[in-house]
Amino acid sequence: MSTLNLPQPIAAYFTADQKTPEALARCFTAHAVVKDEGHTHTGLEAIQAWKAAATTKYTYTTVPFALEREADMQVVRAHVAGNFxxxxxxxxxxFRLERGLIASLEISV
Structure with missing residues (x-):
């Protein structure tokens, strides 16, 4: 991750991803939306629960390796490896950023 110059909220997300669900939720706006594995999680409580479930179910590492811009989105490509x-x-x-936080995140292949 150190070789990429990620915007601060996105760098904070990837750092928090290796920590606690609470730390990860602090990267988002109050009404943020996360789309992952066909499910939509809206609001901090739902995002925290999504992260907690993933952490309980799987152990994984995430290594961002590319950053692109698509319209108003920041797109990070990352290598994810674990027991999933x-x-x-x-x-x-x-990622769509808003006032220094993540307003939306969609994770896909």
Whole structure:
């Protein structure tokens, strides 16, 4: 991650991803939306629960390796490896930022 110059909220997200669900939720706006694995999680409580469930179910590492801009989105490509089906995989994280926080995130292959 140190070789990429990620915007601060996105860098904070990837740092928090390796910590607690509470730390990760602090990266988002109050009404943020996360879309992952066909589910939508809206609001800090739902985002925190999503992260807690993923952490309980799987152990994984995420290494961002590319950053692109698509309209009003920041798209990070990251290598994710762990004990989940299909590991390892390169994922796309589409972030929309708002006032120094993440307003939306969509994770896809």
């Amino acid at each position: 089906p299909g590991s390892p995989v390169d994922l796309r994280y589409r």
